Amino acid sequence: MPLLEIRNLSVEFPTPRGSFRAVDGVDMDVEQGELVGVVGESGSGKSLTLLSIMGLIPFPGRVTADRLSFGGRDLRGISAAQRRRITGKDAAMIFQEPMTSLNPCFTVGFQISEALRVHLGGTREQNRRRAVELLERVGIPAPESRLRAFPHQLSGGMNQRVMIAMAISCNPKLLLADEPSTALDVTIQAQILDLLVELQRDHGMALILVTHDMGVVAETAERVVVMYAGQVAEQREVDRLFATPRHPYTAGLLDSLPERSTERSRLPTLPGIVPGAFDRPSGCLFHPRCKYAQNRCVVEEPELRGDPYRGQGGSLRCHFPIDWEGTGR
């Protein structure tokens, strides 16, 4: 049984013109100790999907799902108090902006110990020692003295390490990382990603890494979920996805990677933007930007179904997936 099982997850926000589905029928499975990459442009519902797993969808958002289970436990309909026992303990999350994600009024030590105290209890001294260990574990030099530091006294990279220390403090089974390196310097980005992957392997925890950087996914993830406009467009093993992307959107994302278009002088782009709340197209949500779109795509919305193309366990939401037979790949 997968650690995390999601079926038909939707997040809706009421708007003056009816409700808007920011996340629309997402299916996702994450196995114990697996590293799953979630990619997609801004506004594709990646962050909201993670937040709904954590139970952190802000009011007045509404989460619905046919199945939402974590560690064999149904997360739907459990009380807020029961939910909080999971949130931050078995499932933890780190965010994009380390500088604003830590409370400026409290010391780093306090914020780490707080998570420990709430979930594991423990004496002040035990938690302090554990906090030092954690800071050491995430590569912060002189951890003992850093406990008394306030977030504004540390750099962005250091703060993200503190966030990671806080997230792994209770040995979570699942870590959700929402673009953890996007706001950081390029050199620090690699360090933070390496740290996350290392922690994931050492602790055997599952990691969902949300990013819009395909390169990051290629280097780290075992499986990739490509999201578009709140839906899962395609999902499969990372090697398969990069070799033979089936969804035109995935193919478009990959084509626009500079390292993959060495022979062309101009980088191909995906024209247009992700549809927002008020310009949802009919049929397939991607059809206005899709070069393979046909009449059927305008009329009929494709379903997400299994697509074991040249591998195991992929799934796809497309009427006319790309067939790589005869292209030499």
Add this chain to the structure above:
Amino acid sequence: MLRFLVTRVSLVIPTFIGVTLLTFALIRLIPGDPIELLVGERGIDPERHAELRAEMGLDQPLLHQYGIYIWDVLQGDLGRSVVTRQPVLHEFFELFPATLELSLCAMIFALSIGLTAGVIAAVRRNSVFDHTVMGVSLTGYSMPIFWWAILLILLFSVNLGWTPVSGRIDVIYWFDQPTGFMLIDSLLSGQEGAFTSAVRHLILPAIVLGTIPLAVIARMTRSSMLEVLGEDYIRTARAKGLRPQRVVGLHALRNALIPVVTVIGLQVGVLLTGAILTETIFAWPGVGKWLIEAIHRRDYPTLQGGILLIATAVILVNLTVDLLYGIINPRIRHAR
């Protein structure tokens, strides 16, 4: 920190010069002088009048008088009241505890309700509670204090008979006042019913005086909380699995308080000026009422000294708030 303190304190000097100059000049702009008001309607022989003026030094050029006054103030001498012949400093400290007690109670009233209402309104924004709090606080803020006081007196004292109309305690109680705070002294006296009486006397004036600060604090807390609740670190706190009470009451409020504390400091000034009106209406024997009487009697030394001392109190409070600001906001403390 030390440099901050020095800069901050040195700013106090021009403030003091301004305060003394203003009160000194303004009181002398009012027609009449202390002597005329002392003798009342009987009138006084012009020669004797001139004699007395000379005795008080009122015949000197204004600038000269001001110079003498400042020189005395610098030596800690605020002069004596023209009416009672008592040292101004002594009279002030006799009466100040009454004003302080009233202001403190008004502030506690304003803070406890204002902060709570502001926080709840922010958490349940756009709810009925939110709109009610904001509507009521706007009304409270716009309400003339004296009118509000009269309304409350009419309702609670006259119609319902729950509270007394004036004074600090019933006349049947008499005891020593070692602290000057009626609530504490009445308890210390051990006289039955004294404390209850003191509380009943205090309630209405404290509510009246606290109304405007309450409204300001509630609105400020709400807007500050609204801003903070949208911050990333609140999401982090929730992601840790903290209880909502802890997220709001510790993580959010701690940050939201930073601007609110500044407002609270400014409200202390409002409280002390409001005390003048409130004390007059409720016949509360504090410095506010004392100052009003000093104006009526053209009691120059009392007025100058009293206002200078109140200004000192306001300045001290604001200084404390500035220092407090550094404590509750680590980003300021470490800024260099």
